[in-house]
Amino acid sequence: MSYEEIFILGWNLNLLMFFINLVIAIRTMNQKSREQLLEENKILTELKMEFDLYYPYRRYETLVTYLIPFTAFFRMSYRIIEMLSFFSKNRGSTLIDYMIYKYKSDIELAKNRLK
Structure with missing residues (x-):
């Protein structure tokens, strides 16, 4: 296998993960009403703003x-x-619960590093 084939395989696997993330996001959005999505978006926006203070280059x-x-x-x-693993330990939780947990744990990790 040449280096070019290895790179193409790696980019194809990255593309596969991008589409899997997209499918998960669309599936999650279709399961909720507009009001629920707006409320969850408000919560996540606040957490994201705090998260961006500690990890400003995360998007890049x-x-x-x-x-x-x-x-x-x-x-x-x-x-x-x-x-x-989070879903198996927390029965009945949703993707929004995982996202809130992940944002909060990453923010706490950053706060502890700064101390």
Whole structure:
């Protein structure tokens, strides 16, 4: 297998993860009403603003992971395993519950590092 084939395979796996994320997001949005989505968006916006204070370059980091072969695939595979583990431990929880948990835990981690 040549380096070119390895890179193409890595980018294809990154693209696969992008589409899996897109399907999960669309499926989650279709299960909720407009009012529920607006309320959840308000909560997540507040957490995201605080998160951006501690991780200002996170958006660029995410973009770069999709450009480097295999990086997004491994990163998102880990996140999906983490999410499934969260759902198995917290029966009846939803994706929004996981997102709130993840934002809060990352914010607390950043706060503890600054101390």
